Amino acid sequence: MPRVTAHDAPAPGRNAGTAGFGLDAAALHRLFPFHIVLDRALQVRQAGPVLRRILPALASPVRFPDHFAIRRPALALDFDSLAESSAIFLIEARARPELVLKGQILRCDADALVFVGSPWVTDLVALSRLGLTVSDFAIHDSIADFLVLVQAQKTALDDAGQLARQLGEARDAAIKASRVKSEFLANMSHELRTPLNAIIGFSEMLSAETLGPLPDHYRTYSQYIRTSGVMLLDLINDLLDLSRIEAGQYELEESDADVAPALAECLAIVTADAQRKGLTLSLDPGPPGLMVHVDLRAFKQVVLNLLSNAVKFTEAGSVMVTAALADGALVVTVVDTGIGIAPEVMPRLFEPFHQGHAGLSRKYGGSGLGLSICRNLVELHGGQITLASTPQMGTNVTVRLPPSRVLQRR
Amino acid sequence: MYGLINKAVHDLVVSKFGEAAWTEIARKAGVTDPTFISMEKYPDEVTYKLVGAASEVLKAPAEQILEAFGEYWTVYSAEAGFGHLLEFAGNNLVDFLRNLDNMHTRVALTFPKLEPPSFRVTDITDSSLRLHYYSKRPGLAPVAKGMVVGLGKRFNTPVSVTLDRSRADGHDHDEFIVLYGDAARDRA
Numbered sequence: 001m002p003r004v005t006a007h008d009a010p011a012p013g014r015n016a017g018t019a020g021f022g023l024d025a026a027a028l029h030r031l032f033p034f035h036i037v038l039d040r041a042l043q044v045r046q047a048g049p050v051l052r053r054i055l056p057a058l059a060s061p062v063r064f065p066d067h068f069a070i071r072r073p074a075l076a077l078d079f080d081s082l083a084e085s086s087a088i089f090l091i092e093a094r095a096r097p098e099l100v101l102k103g104q105i106l107r108c109d110a111d112a113l114v115f116v117g118s119p120w121v122t123d124l125v126a127l128s129r130l131g132l133t134v135s136d137f138a139i140h141d142s143i144a145d146f147l148v149l150v151q152a153q154k155t156a157l158d159d160a161g162q163l164a165r166q167l168g169e170a171r172d173a174a175i176k177a178s179r180v181k182s183e184f185l186a187n188m189s190h191e192l193r194t195p196l197n198a199i200i201g202f203s204e205m206l207s208a209e210t211l212g213p214l215p216d217h218y219r220t221y222s223q224y225i226r227t228s229g230v231m232l233l234d235l236i237n238d239l240l241d242l243s244r245i246e247a248g249q250y251e252l253e254e255s256d257a258d259v260a261p262a263l264a265e266c267l268a269i270v271t272a273d274a275q276r277k278g279l280t281l282s283l284d285p286g287p288p289g290l291m292v293h294v295d296l297r298a299f300k301q302v303v304l305n306l307l308s309n310a311v312k313f314t315e316a317g318s319v320m321v322t323a324a325l326a327d328g329a330l331v332v333t334v335v336d337t338g339i340g341i342a343p344e345v346m347p348r349l350f351e352p353f354h355q356g357h358a359g360l361s362r363k364y365g366g367s368g369l370g371l372s373i374c375r376n377l378v379e380l381h382g383g384q385i386t387l388a389s390t391p392q393m394g395t396n397v398t399v400r401l402p403p404s405r406v407l408q409r410r
Numbered sequence: 411m412y413g414l415i416n417k418a419v420h421d422l423v424v425s426k427f428g429e430a431a432w433t434e435i436a437r438k439a440g441v442t443d444p445t446f447i448s449m450e451k452y453p454d455e456v457t458y459k460l461v462g463a464a465s466e467v468l469k470a471p472a473e474q475i476l477e478a479f480g481e482y483w484t485v486y487s488a489e490a491g492f493g494h495l496l497e498f499a500g501n502n503l504v505d506f507l508r509n510l511d512n513m514h515t516r517v518a519l520t521f522p523k524l525e526p527p528s529f530r531v532t533d534i535t536d537s538s539l540r541l542h543y544y545s546k547r548p549g550l551a552p553v554a555k556g557m558v559v560g561l562g563k564r565f566n567t568p569v570s571v572t573l574d575r576s577r578a579d580g581h582d583h584d585e586f587i588v589l590y591g592d593a594a595r596d597r598a
Contacts (some may be wrong), residue, residue, distance in 0.1 A: 009457055079490055123494070124495055124497070124498050125492030125494055127494075127498055128494060128497045128498065132498075133497075133499065133500050133501060133505065133509070134498050134499050134500070134509050134512060134513060134516075135500070135505065135508070135512075139512070144498070144516055145516050145519050145520065146521050147495075147498070148495060148517055148519070149519075149520045150492065151491065151492060151495050151519050152449065152517075152521065154491055155414075155448055155449065155490065155492070156448060156449040158491060159447060159448045159449065163445065166445070384438045403463040404437070
């Protein structure tokens with residue numbers, strides 16, 4: 001009966017904690033189903049039962065080098081070199097090159113070596129090609145666990161790929177739906193404006209008593225109609241702008257424009273409201289002759305929107321607009337001493353339909369589109385808009401247009 | 411349970427009864443996110459609720475649903491990327507069942523939160539064996555039964571499975587008598 005015994009095993013009963021032990025053939029075969037025992041002439045004297053099943057030639061004595069090639073390590077193929085090596089061995093079966101055994105070689109005694117190891121594979125397909133199942137491996141062999149792990153990771157990766165595809169499809173569908181919505185909004189806004197022109201126009205005629213005097217309350221009602229109509233028109237214009245921007249249909253009509261008069265014009269529009277609230281308005285137009293290359297309507301729309309917000313959300317104190325050059329860029333700043341903005345709502349402010357909180361829209365009105373439109377218009381110009389605020393102290397909005405947009409008249 | 415199980419429940423329902431039935435089952439089970447991630451652990455409660463809701467919607471006893479699931483699992487797990495793992499576990503019914511416990515142990519090493527069931531095979535003859543099924547989860551013996559039926563189909567071996575001892579009767583585990591080959595054909 002083949003018997004492998006550690007050659008430095010102490011005598012039985014001595015130093016039992018580190019004693020070597022003998023294994024009978026059955027135990028050896030169960031523990032090392034792929035082992036190979038070689039003699040000094042490198043004859044295969046014995047091989048594990050599963051290895052013999054895959055390589056039937058091993059049933060009779062054969063020369064190891066005739067049936068196996070050592071892929072690693074690189075060493076002379078003789079008994080002593082093999083015995084002295086402590087390397088990882090990768091041994092390929094010549095008859096079945098897909099069978100690569102990974103393991104180590106130990107000297108059993110003066111004239112015998114044992115290779116212990118098992119097939120090295122990185123996927124289960126290779127194992128099934130070799131006709132191996134889980135019961136062909138020793139329980140202590142981690143290769144089966146490793147393969148389960150690899151398979152699980154493959155499944156997880158497939159899953160991730162599938163989820164990514166689904167997410168991509170959902171994103172495409174959402175983008176398409178959003179574009180369709182924007183196009184619809186753009187069309188509808190246009191359709192809505194047409195009848196509003198009649199409502200505003202005729203209510204203006206009525207308020208002005210163009211066609212003859214009206215009783216007082218009818219005149220008041222016609223003014224209500226006009227005011228409401230103008231508010232509705234502003235809202236629709238905002239929606240139209242936003243939908244055109246979102247649909248990628250907003251085209252800038254660019255020209256060279258003076259900064260100071262544009263700012264002054266915007267300031268003039270909010271002056272009446274500011275005066276009603278007792279606010280101080282001021283303008284610092286920056287260096288004389290400062291010009292920018294912009295869509296002037298859009299530029300003024302941004303500044304006016306920021307000034308309107310500043311006046312709207314300031315109960316006492318001042319609103320100031322300044323223009324300056326910084327590193328060649330135009331920096332327009334609107335500073336107020338109003339209610340400010342809570343830090344938690346700041347990140348959402350430039351998203352459409354958001355105001356500071358729901359209560360604000362009830363108290364101050366507005367669609368919540370203004371800042372979103374401002375940001376989009378500024379970005380269409382290659383600029384940035386930023387906002388700093390301290391609640392109850394005030395807000396500071398900065399628009400920065402790149403140096404390429406700045407011209408300075410000499 | 412891992413998401414893979416819930417995905418299998420989804421696929422079973424959709425393949426046999428259509429997407430509408432699944433939508434109704436998921437709604438009744440309170441499943442709001444329809445996407446299960448295979449390798450993520452979900453509370454067992456989710457799976458139990460899905461089975462309960464499926465029983466209600468499909469008007470079939472829960473045992474029948476669970477048994478159908480067990481049978482489907484042998485097909486689904488192979489298709490979900492574990493086919494080679496199943497091949498690795500054995501190429502005939504008896505070997506496969508004998509390796510089943512070790513396979514679950516190995517899988518549990520990779521998925522530490524798995525808490526898989528345990529299996530033991532005794533009394534093996536040429537035509538029958540006794541399959542012992544241990545699980546921390548209550549009421550899933552029909553899944554094990556369905557799984558053996560599914561394995562019979564996988565290995566093209568007629569099987570007949572009878573629950574011989576049940577946890578429901580106070581035993582600490584369930585035991586099935588599995589007839590296979592001609593013995594099962596004779597029984598049928």
